[in-house]
Amino acid sequence: MSTTSAAPKHARPSGSGVEPILSVEDLQMYFPVKSRGVIRRTIGHVQAVDGVSFEVPKGGSLGLVGESGCGKSTTGRLITRLYKPTGGSIGFEGEDIAGFSPRQLMPLRREIQMIFQDPATSLNPRHTVGQIIGAPLVIHKITGKDGVMPRVKELLEIVGLNPEHVNRYPHEFSGGQRQRIGIARALTLQPKLLVADEPVSALDVSIQAQVINLLQDLQREFDIAFLFIAHDLAIVRHFCPEIAVMYLGKIVEVADRESLYTRPLHPYTQALLSAVPDVRQAAVGGRRERIRLQGDVPSPINPPSGCRFRTRCPIAKDVCAKVEPPLMQVGPRHKVACHFAGELGHHPAVPVTGIDVEGAATGGTVVESAGPGFEDTWLDLSTGQRTGA
Amino acid sequence: MSLSESQLEVSPTPDEPKADDQPQSLEGLSPTKLAVRRFRKDRLSMIAFYVVAFVLVAAILAPIFTKIGIIDPISLNQDDKLIDPTLGGLPRGAAGGITWAHPLGIEPGTGRDVLSRLWYGVTFSLSISLAAAIVAIVVGTVLGIIAGFSGGLIDATVGRLIDLTLSFPQTLMLLALSSIFVAAIQQRTGLSTNPANAVYEIGVLGLFGWPAVARLIRGQVLSIREREFIEAAKLLGASPRRLYFKEILPNVWAPLLVSFTLITPQYVSAEAALSYLGVGIKPPTPTLGNILTDGVNYALTDFTYFLFPAIVIAVIVVSLNLFGDGVRDALDPKADR
Numbered sequence: 001m002s003t004t005s006a007a008p009k010h011a012r013p014s015g016s017g018v019e020p021i022l023s024v025e026d027l028q029m030y031f032p033v034k035s036r037g038v039i040r041r042t043i044g045h046v047q048a049v050d051g052v053s054f055e056v057p058k059g060g061s062l063g064l065v066g067e068s069g070c071g072k073s074t075t076g077r078l079i080t081r082l083y084k085p086t087g088g089s090i091g092f093e094g095e096d097i098a099g100f101s102p103r104q105l106m107p108l109r110r111e112i113q114m115i116f117q118d119p120a121t122s123l124n125p126r127h128t129v130g131q132i133i134g135a136p137l138v139i140h141k142i143t144g145k146d147g148v149m150p151r152v153k154e155l156l157e158i159v160g161l162n163p164e165h166v167n168r169y170p171h172e173f174s175g176g177q178r179q180r181i182g183i184a185r186a187l188t189l190q191p192k193l194l195v196a197d198e199p200v201s202a203l204d205v206s207i208q209a210q211v212i213n214l215l216q217d218l219q220r221e222f223d224i225a226f227l228f229i230a231h232d233l234a235i236v237r238h239f240c241p242e243i244a245v246m247y248l249g250k251i252v253e254v255a256d257r258e259s260l261y262t263r264p265l266h267p268y269t270q271a272l273l274s275a276v277p278d279v280r281q282a283a284v285g286g287r288r289e290r291i292r293l294q295g296d297v298p299s300p301i302n303p304p305s306g307c308r309f310r311t312r313c314p315i316a317k318d319v320c321a322k323v324e325p326p327l328m329q330v331g332p333r334h335k336v337a338c339h340f341a342g343e344l345g346h347h348p349a350v351p352v353t354g355i356d357v358e359g360a361a362t363g364g365t366v367v368e369s370a371g372p373g374f375e376d377t378w379l380d381l382s383t384g385q386r387t388g389a
Numbered sequence: 390m391s392l393s394e395s396q397l398e399v400s401p402t403p404d405e406p407k408a409d410d411q412p413q414s415l416e417g418l419s420p421t422k423l424a425v426r427r428f429r430k431d432r433l434s435m436i437a438f439y440v441v442a443f444v445l446v447a448a449i450l451a452p453i454f455t456k457i458g459i460i461d462p463i464s465l466n467q468d469d470k471l472i473d474p475t476l477g478g479l480p481r482g483a484a485g486g487i488t489w490a491h492p493l494g495i496e497p498g499t500g501r502d503v504l505s506r507l508w509y510g511v512t513f514s515l516s517i518s519l520a521a522a523i524v525a526i527v528v529g530t531v532l533g534i535i536a537g538f539s540g541g542l543i544d545a546t547v548g549r550l551i552d553l554t555l556s557f558p559q560t561l562m563l564l565a566l567s568s569i570f571v572a573a574i575q576q577r578t579g580l581s582t583n584p585a586n587a588v589y590e591i592g593v594l595g596l597f598g599w600p601a602v603a604r605l606i607r608g609q610v611l612s613i614r615e616r617e618f619i620e621a622a623k624l625l626g627a628s629p630r631r632l633y634f635k636e637i638l639p640n641v642w643a644p645l646l647v648s649f650t651l652i653t654p655q656y657v658s659a660e661a662a663l664s665y666l667g668v669g670i671k672p673p674t675p676t677l678g679n680i681l682t683d684g685v686n687y688a689l690t691d692f693t694y695f696l697f698p699a700i701v702i703a704v705i706v707v708s709l710n711l712f713g714d715g716v717r718d719a720l721d722p723k724a725d726r
Contacts, residue, residue, distance in 0.1 A: 077620075080624055082620055082623060082624060105626070106626050109624065109625055109626040113624065114620075114621070114624055116617040116620070116621060117617070118617060121616040121617045121618060122616075122617035122618050122620075122621055123618055123621075124618040124622075124636055124639070124640070125640065126639035126640055126642075127639070135622070135625055135627075136625045139625050139626055139627055139628075139631065140625075140626065182621075185621065185625075189625075
């Protein structure tokens with residue numbers, strides 16, 4: 001059996017049968033780096049997002065995790081089309097919105113909204129709460145002038161704030177309350193997809209749970225799909241049934257919650273998870289081995305050849321510098337991009353990506369899945385055989 | 390969430406620090422209201438404010454008082470009891486002819502009432518200064534916001550325009566081009582000499598004053614446009630107009646107000662200086678500038694006639710400056726002085 005190169009189109013239903021609301025394929029965002037001086041030549045590109053594919057099911061949520069600067073916030077801003085992607089497609093309800101003009105995007109603004117990271121800067125300090133939450137209605141001319149206030153008060157109640165506070169200013173609220181205002185603004189137009197860009201990382205830990213619970217209630221009540229961007233793995237685990245791990249502009253592992261947290265296969269995911277404090281282990285006095293990654297994240301202007309993680313990878317071999325590992329499916333809802341994918345401490349000695357240690361193709365079984373969804377068959381890493389559902 | 394919980398959650402904010410002694414009430418205190426509170430606590434600023442308010446009220450009342458005959462800045466008074474023709478028209482009596490009828494004395498030569506002329510002069514001088522300040526603020530704000538928000542080529546173009554304007558020898562140009570431009574204005578609009586002079590002065594002061602404002606606003610906008618609420622507004626589909634005027638402009642009110650209150654006194658003294666150089670409104674119409682210019686001729690023979698306009702200019706300039714400083718401190722309590 002030779003390498004199966006799957007090229008699914010974004011309208012294809014995913015393996016689970018739930019139709020995706022958002023289907024991102026091979027998304028790229030290169031920011032030009034200009035030289036200084038009068039004639040500003042482009043001297044390079046920051047490859048902030050480089051070939052990312054994933055999908056978000058209707059009413060579901062996908063978590064996007066990774067360390068600072070890995071491109072997860074850029075991805076969020078591409079989905080909301082605050083940036084225009086350099087390449088790739090963003091399928092939203094079957095339409096590719098990647099190349100939409102501002103005029104075409106206008107109706108879309110109602111469907112895709114965003115919750116920002118820092119509630120201190122995401123609310124205009126000179127506007128009252130009523131003006132902030134009512135702004136979407138005014139901009140889209142949805143209700144008359146009389147219709148704004150009742151809706152604003154309704155939204156304040158939905159997010160758990162006192163509707164009488166409409167005439168207050170953001171600085172009069174605490175961080176958690178301000179984030180609720182931001183959430184209310186995002187909800188005003190009744191969106192189908194919310195991009196939550198680290199919605200709780202700027203909040204006090206005691207408030208984080210409140211806001212997360214609010215988001216979950218809203219998701220259930222209004223059937224909103226979430227792209228949940230975070231670096232806190234515990235919160236993502238609580239919120240998202242499916243999680244994608246990004247490193248330096250690429251997705252290195254995507255899996256459902258159980259697979260990712262109990263059986264991570266990529267050394268980067270394993271390192272991330274080893275950094276999460278574990279209450280149960282702490283209770284019995286045990287300590288999990290902490291994987292310490294050496295060095296800094298390489299520059300996205302000039303990323304390493306082959307596998308981007310190899311410069312910090314504890315199990316990297318020579319072949320990792322030569323061949324970039326494809327994203328391949330290794331479980332019913334589990335994809336990983338690593339030549340030596342395997343459970344912690346059981347990484348195979350030879351690449352599982354259909355090449356030998358020199359980088360030459362061996363013709364071994366590989367189920368590549370570069371598209372947004374999951375394949376129906378996958379490679380069972382323990383047997384090396386193609387398996388189906 | 391109930392009120393009691395919201396009271397529990399109130400925390401100091403990094404963005405808009407509020408005074409410690411604020412009672413919690415349901416009515417929100419806008420950042421402006423907080424600034425007014427801070428301003429009222431500053432005694433020096435409040436004194437300056439009262440002086441500025443007094444000057445403004447006086448300036449507004451001057452034309453009305455003239456009309457009903459309480460003050461008279463124009464009519465001559467060639468009474469030999471008041472001025473001494475043998476001394477070239479110097480006022481009789483002590484300190485420039487100060488009497489109950491003429492509390493600040495009378496003008497040498499013409500015998501006009503100095504108080505009336507100064508009073509009306511404040512009106513003209515302040516009108517010109519305020520109008521020029523408004524021109525500078527409006528032009529500077531519009532160009533500053535556009536440059537700061539657009540960036541790139543537009544920003545660079547405005548930047549060069551600022552450099553060009555600042556490097557221009559403006560005093561020289563004000564003098565050299567005065568007669569040509571005033572004549573052109575008269576021809577185009579049919580205005581008489583003094584209104585045309587005023588238009589010229591306002592235009593030139595304003596058009597040389599905007600670069601400072603534009604630079605200030607551009608800097609502010611550069612930091613504001615990176616804040617997430619601008620992204621949030623874009624995400625909602627806000628038009629550039631809404632972004633400029635609804636999202637950004639309210640956030641630059643503070644520096645605008647400060648530069649307005651600090652530019653105006655500059656223009657009051659500029660008007661006086663230009664009058665001395667022969668630009669601007671010409672006598673017999675009184676402005677602080679041309680009264681002072683006239684007074685300089687009598688600095689040795691009729692000292693009070695020189696002293697009073699100088700005092701009035703100094704009081705207006707100092708109180709406006711102190712007022713501006715107070716406004717700045719109230720709006721931005723973190724700023725270093």
